[in-house]
Amino acid sequence: MSAMRFWPAWLALGICGIVFASCSVGPNYHRPPVNAPTMYRSEEMSTNAPRAELEWWRIYQDQTLQALIREALTNNFDLRIAVARVEQARAAAMQARSRLVPSVNYGGVVSRGRNDLFGETFPNKGVVASSVSATLNTFWEVDLWGRVRRLNESARAELLASEEGRRGVRLSLLSEVASAYFQLLELDEEMEIAGRTTNSFTESLNIFKQRMEGGTASGLESSRAEAALDDAAAAVPAIRQRIAFTENQLSILLGRNPGPIERPALFLTRITLPDVPAGLPSTLLEHRPDILESEQQLRSANALVGESVAEFFPTIGLTGFLGKVSPELSALTLGGANAWGVAAEGAGPLFEGGRLVGRYRQTKSERTEAALEYQRTVLNAFREVSDSLVAREQLAEMRSYEADEVNALETAVKLSTERYIAGKASYYEVLEAQQQLFPAQLNLARTQLAQLQATVDLYKALGGGWHEDPDKTSGR
Secondary structure (H helix, E strand, C coil), X not given: CCHHHCHHHHHHHHHHHHHHHXXXXXXXXXXXXXXXXXXXXXXXXXXXXXXXXXXXXXXXXXXXXXXXXXXXXXXXXXXXXXXXXXXXXXXXXXXXXXXXXXXXXXXXXXXXXXXXXXXXXXXXXXXXXXXXXXXXXXXXXXXXXXXXXXXXXXXXXXXXXXXXXXXXXXXXXXXXXXXXXXXXXXXXXXXXXXXXXXXXXXXXXXXXXXXXXXXXXXXXXXXXXXXXXXXXXXXXXXXXXXXXXXXXXXHHHCCCCCCCCCCCCCCHHHCCCCCCXXXXXXXHHHCCHHHHHHHHHHHHHHHHHHHHHHXXXXXXXXXXXXXXXXXXXXXXXXXXXXXXXXXXXXXXXXXXXXXXXXXXXXXXXXXXXXXXXXXXXXXHHHHHHHHHHHHHHHHHHHHHHHHHHHHHHHHHHHHHHHHHHCCCCCHHHXXXXXXXXXXXXXXXXXXXXXXXXHHHHHHHHHCCCCCCCHHHHCCC
């Protein structure tokens, strides 16, 4: 039979595949509606400026912080794991794309036996024969219902979700490094405050002892001063412990073994807080990596619904082979050994015991879950931005009051000491003023740290703070 008689059927099936190539059963993706507020709480006016694109760690002009961030971006294990996950998703997407094109493989059989030809028996008694075949085989699923395209859409969405997940890990890493660094600076300031306080109590103790030795004071004064000195000195080991813990935490973020972190003698009061307008809430949907990751996961779940619908329809495939087939090895090179064939095959479900219906209901439920997760992520993002804005506003007011309190108490300590030396005040006034100053100074330092962390939290809540090269950071 002539090979040309098979081509009309082959061509017809190919044309049908092209015609139906743009058809995919199941729902097409649409972003769920989000009730975004017109402006954030505690924000006087929203703007369209891309605030989240600022390189926020460069605002502080701190070379040490910038060096630590560069080291973390290179060595942090969580970020490297996230990059590996992106590569896994990219490989999975490649596998899904491969189903869109025909698969071609090869095969061959060489055999010799009695009453045997290519592994099949034939009625010819006593004949010992050799057989050989070498073929190329091809198969292509005609994606009439879009099952393969839906699988490819799902895999691509998972790839994009993994890339957004990597951005999320990167964002968290930068925030944690900055927060730990500022924490170290604040602890250094606490250590300096504790040292000043210890020296102040030591001076008071010396004054009380001198007056006691001169017979103008009692042992009660020196005992109270010594107790206050010991109380202030006891805070120093606790601060050292917190410094060591924070250095270890930062070392792990940098991919180092736990150890000390070199840093300048820079107090938080020397760091200028940047002014950060938040921008429109609607732009948050395009910046936050966790929102974008959640949306891609929703897109993947939506595509799998279409794939489950396509399972109800028959699967149609085109097969073909081309090669050499001969009962004798010596005849393999002759024209008579040529072999080819084309065929179309189809298969579809008749009774699956509810498997397909169950699969369809499962994917619909998973899509509903993904949609709800997306909406929850968006609401949580709005809350985090609002919380950061409220924190910045209230902490600024707290810092103003606490700074005034520290100034007033420093004046009180100075005046009470002068009055005591002049014999116009009791030792109680001196100790009371000193004991109030120490916690007030600590509270001011911690509020300054909270302000810096609120700024970091705000940029994190906005979903960025940098321009990045996706090909470089994702390892492509």
